[in-house]
Amino acid sequence: MAAVIIDDGRVLACQRSSPPEAAGKWEFPGGKVEPGETDQQALVRECAEELGITVEVAGRVGPDVSLAHGRAVLRVYAVEVLDGGVPEALEHSALRWLTVDQLNSVPWLPADVPIVAELPKLLFRS
Numbered sequence: 001m002a003a004v005i006i007d008d009g010r011v012l013a014c015q016r017s018s019p020p021e022a023a024g025k026w027e028f029p030g031g032k033v034e035p036g037e038t039d040q041q042a043l044v045r046e047c048a049e050e051l052g053i054t055v056e057v058a059g060r061v062g063p064d065v066s067l068a069h070g071r072a073v074l075r076v077y078a079v080e081v082l083d084g085g086v087p088e089a090l091e092h093s094a095l096r097w098l099t100v101d102q103l104n105s106v107p108w109l110p111a112d113v114p115i116v117a118e119l120p121k122l123l124f125r126s
């Protein structure tokens with residue numbers, strides 16, 4: 001479960017700090033859904049924990065992507081930041097706002113590549 005946050009034609013990319021095999025790679029903020037949570041509740045919780053922002057969850061972005069270990073799928077939603085919140089890297093090593101031209105300037109986690117491919121049309125619309 002992960003969140004695409006778009007502001008002023010740019011998307012928020014987050015650099016993982018762990019585990020070692022994923023550290024340094026870039027992703028969308030998010031995490032696993034806990035028992036009893038909806039997708040939306042999980043994303044609101046993760047965006048608060050990881051970025052210190054309150055969000056409202058909107059529509060799906062891209063396909064369900066199977067993760068390499070085969071035990072989960074990556075599912076991504078567009079979210080809107082509420083209350084003028086500014087994301088902070090509370091758990092990531094870095095945050096970067098990427099324009100459409102910069103989308104491929106960071107090494108994404110492999111599962112994110114099909115999601116990133118959907119972003120140009122969202123960025124051009126905003």
Ligand SMILES: Nc1nc2c([nH]c(=O)n2[C@H]2C[C@H](O)[C@@H](COP(=O)(O)OP(=O)(O)OP(=O)(O)O)O2)c(=O)[nH]1
Pocket residue numbers: 001002026027028029030031032033067074109110111112
């Ligand atoms: N959050 C996030 N996870 C991704 C993305 N792409 C991708 O392959 N993943 C994988 C990495 C992890 O195997 C899994 C999410 O794990 P996580 O470590 O972020 O989740 P979490 O915060 O709930 O972790 P934990 O507390 O259960 O340890 O999904 C992405 O864009 N965002």
